Every structure is written in structure tokens, then in C-alpha cells.
Amino acid sequence: MAACVVGNWQTTEASVVAGGPLGSGSASGGSGVKVKVAATGQTEVDFTGMQPIMFSGTAMGTTVKGQFVHTGKATGQIRTGDATSFNGAWEPVGKANWGDVKVTLELTEPLKAKPFDNLPIASVVDNATNSQTGGVVDVDPLLGKAKYDCGTNTLTLTPEDNKGVTWKLTKTSDLDK
Numbered sequence: 001m002a003a004c005v006v007g008n009w010q011t012t013e014a015s016v017v018a019g020g021p022l023g024s025g026s027a028s029g030g031s032g033v034k035v036k037v038a039a040t041g042q043t044e045v046d047f048t049g050m051q052p053i054m055f056s057g058t059a060m061g062t063t064v065k066g067q068f069v070h071t072g073k074a075t076g077q078i079r080t081g082d083a084t085s086f087n088g089a090w091e092p093v094g095k096a097n098w099g100d101v102k103v104t105l106e107l108t109e110p111l112k113a114k115p116f117d118n119l120p121i122a123s124v125v126d127n128a129t130n131s132q133t134g135g136v137v138d139v140d141p142l143l144g145k146a147k148y149d150c151g152t153n154t155l156t157l158t159p160e161d162n163k164g165v166t167w168k169l170t171k172t173s174d175l176d177k
Contacts, residue, residue, distance in 0.1 A: 001041045002080040002088065004150035009035040009169040014053050014141075016165045025057020025064065027165070033070075035142055035169060037078065041093065045074045045142050047101060053165075065109040070121065072100035076143040087149040090157055096143040098122040142167055 014030030032049035052067040076096030081088050098121045105116040144164075146157040153171040 001037070001039055001078070001083060002085045002148070002150065003039075003083050004086055005037050005078075005080060005090075005148060005155055006039050007037060007171050007175055008173045009037065009155055010172050011035070011050070011142075011167055011169050013168045014165050015168075016055075018057070018163065023057055023059035023064075025055055025059075027053050027055035029053040029067070030165075030167070033142065033167075034172075036175070038175065041078045041080070043076050043078045043143060045076075047071050047073065047141075063109050064107065066105065066107040068103060068105040068116070070141055071102050071104070071118070072098075074098045074101045074121075074143060078143070080148060087147065089160075090146040090148040092140075092143055092145060096140065141165065
């Protein structure tokens, strides 16, 4: 594990800009998720305090707006490679345990609807891809394949292909000894 990613973190922002032949959109929000990364790569994600991610876009000429939020806790194993690196690959090892993590997706335009209401994310992680959700709803938040970049007490996780949600985190503390 890269030493710079080890510690207790909290998300400050999740953002995405997506586009394709059928439409485009953007999203932002998602602060308040707690992430604990151990020196072994064991990673715990607690969505309990997550603020909604608001999105807006067009799909086949229609404006689409809404928000989504995750709740619950997940664990997984992450590998980064070189312990001295400040950036590189953020790779899941095996499958994450999505436990009780759920996602709620609310649409506000063109109509009010809740296509997902406390849907267990485990039921969609193996069957969905970022392209199926337009890259706006993160199907494996913080535990999927990404690139990491450490700054001074900051960590940014960017989807490997730049399609999907980019998470920005701030270090809240080192790990308890």
C-alpha cells in the first residue's frame, strides 16, 4: 500500500462529467462519507453521513435532473503497489463486501420518481457497469478500480477511464496505533 493513502478520510466531493451519443450530464455532492484505509489495504467505507449527489443532464433531448445517495457500510481490499508512491493504480483485490449498502435514486425532471429506493447495491455491482448508468451513479463507490493521487492530506480517486465518479477526500486522522 502507498503510505500516503493509509489513514482515516472523509469525502469532500464526488463529481462526474459524462457524455455519449445519447446525452450528457454532470453531478456533484457526496461529502461526508468516512473511509478508513489500513496499511494492509483493508478498506472500510461508511456512507452513513453521505450528502446526496445532485445530477443534471440531457438524454435523447430530454432534461433529466435528480439526486442519489448511498447508505450503509462496505469493506474491501485495495492494492496500490509501491509504498512510496503518491499516485498510481487503486485496484480492488477480490470482491468488496457491500453488506448493507443501499442506493436511493430520485428523479425530479422530467418527472418525479424513485427508480431505486434503498436498493441493495450488492444486487447491481456485479450486473451493472458505469456505461449502463451513464457513468453518473457510481456502481462500486470508493472500492472500484481507479487512479489515486495523494496531496497534502488529500486523496483523489479518479475512474481509470475518466468515465464515472471522481471522489475527493480529506484526511481526518492517522490510523489509531
